Amino acid sequence: MVAVDRKFEFELVSPERLVLSEPVDMAVIPGSEGDFGVLAGHSLVISTLRPGVIEVWQGEVVTNRLFVGGGFAEVTDTRCTVLADEAIPVGEINAAAAHAEYERLRGEFDEADSEDAKRILELRLAVAEAKVAATGKPVH
Amino acid sequence: MPSLKDLRNSIASVRNMRKITSAMKMVAASKLRRAQEQAQIAQPYAERMAGILSRLSANYVATASSPKLLTGTGKDHVHLLVVVTSDRGLAGGFNSNAVREARRVIRQLLADGKEVELLTVGRKAKDLLRRDQANRLGKTFEGIGSKRVAFSEAEGVANTIVEMYEAGEFDVCTIIYNRFKSVISQVPTATQLIPFALPTGATKAESHEVRPVYEFEPSEDEILAALLPRNFAIQIYGALLDSAAGEQAARMTAMDNASRNAEDLTKKLTLRYNRARQASITKELIEIVSAAEAL
Numbered sequence A: 001m002v003a004v005d006r007k008f009e010f011e012l013v014s015p016e017r018l019v020l021s022e023p024v025d026m027a028v029i030p031g032s033e034g035d036f037g038v039l040a041g042h043s044l045v046i047s048t049l050r051p052g053v054i055e056v057w058q059g060e061v062v063t064n065r066l067f068v069g070g071g072f073a074e075v076t077d078t079r080c081t082v083l084a085d086e087a088i089p090v091g092e093i094n095a096a097a098a099h100a101e102y103e104r105l106r107g108e109f110d111e112a113d114s115e116d117a118k119r120i121l122e123l124r125l126a127v128a129e130a131k132v133a134a135t136g137k138p139v140h
Numbered sequence B: 001m002p003s004l005k006d007l008r009n010s011i012a013s014v015r016n017m018r019k020i021t022s023a024m025k026m027v028a029a030s031k032l033r034r035a036q037e038q039a040q041i042a043q044p045y046a047e048r049m050a051g052i053l054s055r056l057s058a059n060y061v062a063t064a065s066s067p068k069l070l071t072g073t074g075k076d077h078v079h080l081l082v083v084v085t086s087d088r089g090l091a092g093g094f095n096s097n098a099v100r101e102a103r104r105v106i107r108q109l110l111a112d113g114k115e116v117e118l119l120t121v122g123r124k125a126k127d128l129l130r131r132d133q134a135n136r137l138g139k140t141f142e143g144i145g146s147k148r149v150a151f152s153e154a155e156g157v158a159n160t161i162v163e164m165y166e167a168g169e170f171d172v173c174t175i176i177y178n179r180f181k182s183v184i185s186q187v188p189t190a191t192q193l194i195p196f197a198l199p200t201g202a203t204k205a206e207s208h209e210v211r212p213v214y215e216f217e218p219s220e221d222e223i224l225a226a227l228l229p230r231n232f233a234i235q236i237y238g239a240l241l242d243s244a245a246g247e248q249a250a251r252m253t254a255m256d257n258a259s260r261n262a263e264d265l266t267k268k269l270t271l272r273y274n275r276a277r278q279a280s281i282t283k284e285l286i287e288i289v290s291a292a293e294a295l
Helices: A095-111 A115-134 B004-041 B043-057 B094-111 B123-133 B151-166 B202-206 B220-294
Strands: A008-014 A017-024 A026-031 A034-038 A045-049 A052-058 A061-068 A071-075 A079-084 A087-089 B078-084 B115-121 B137-141 B172-182 B185-194 B215-217
Touching: A008 A087, A008 B043, A017 A052, A017 A061, A017 B043, A026 A045, A026 A079, A045 B220, A052 A115, A061 A115, A071 B043, A071 B220, A079 B043, A095 A115, B004 B043, B004 B220, B043 B220, B078 B094, B078 B123, B078 B151, B078 B185, B078 B220, B094 B115, B094 B123, B094 B172, B094 B185, B094 B220, B115 B123, B115 B151, B123 B137, B137 B151, B151 B220, B172 B220, B185 B220, B215 B220
Parallel strands: A008 A079, A045 B215, B078 B115, B078 B172, B115 B137
Antiparallel strands: A008 A017, A026 A034, A026 A052, A045 A071, A052 A061, A061 A087, A071 A079, B172 B185
16 A cells, blocks of 8 residues: 655656656546546556646645646656646636637637548647636536 | 058948847857757657657567557658758858758668658758759748747647658658757758657567566557657657757857958958058158159
8 A cells, every 4th residue: 555645756748848847645647548646656557648637736735737738648656757748737827818719729620621620620629628628617 | 452442441341240240149149048948948858758668669569550650661762851951041051061961861862762852941941952952842841930949830840741651652751950969069960750760679678577567548559659740749849949059059150250250351451451541641741752852
């Protein structure tokens, strides 16, 4: 059983910078096949991510909520590395801009004619939707 | 013998030139600092990515369902060369070095009986290669990183290339860019990106017993299929960042030289100006003296 006070190294990197690197107690990660919580001593996993929010726990409180637009997570027993396509603290998301982006993509999606374009827009739409949802005001 | 007025004018214009070159040097120096910082903060992602890929590959066995980016098309007939330069000149040999390296690689590939296609990033690569390689020149990108290189720009280039690859337009992709070695040295480098070579060899056999066994969510192949294009984009991004930093470094060096040359030239011209001035004074004196004596 994992001791409660054991921390592990959590790292969140986006292509343009190292967003967060600190010892944490728990991280909840939006895996593409469902959210999973990581504690120290976790088994080895490599997973893809879906657009969503990573919660970083120190003790009993969430100290950081970070939006990621997809990516990968590698978990070992002492470390958790998240390679995010886009990473931004939830508090810094501009809710209005995120909403406008969603509406714009929605419009483009409805007008797209080829299957390929639809497929790509669908992915971007999912990211935009998750971003809006992360601000706490869902689109629907 | 140029007149005094001509000399004065050329001294003034060389001085002005020096003002411009030294201003450009300062601008390049501050842009270089920014470009280097950017390259540095992009480093962790590339490192972690390489780390994950090497751990993945430690026990990866290629199968029929492996991603094409990894295994290749099974041929190496058509080569795509991605040539990266800057949009703007006045950076010494920076752009011509990259293009010369590209021409060398093209000659070599053609000699081996391969087909070559070109994709350029940066206006200079397009302009220089259009002269003699126009028939091979395909897509071109311009205006990337005019302020700073955004990852989305690199991703755009990468996606275009991956789409071409999936459409079967080429078998091997090599990128040619100026690697930033130091402020005074940028090395034109050719790196093969597709098919991606997983780090293999000795470590694989040695770590056979103790190698960590990862769980994959979803399957290993699906993760690789998502990771490899990402990694490809990251490598393009890294090359663009290196090239951007190298451009500023090369420009800084070139402008430093130009400023120094202008200074030397000013000195030489001033000397000639003073000599000519003294000669004309002497001449006038002789005229006055000899006129007085004749009276």
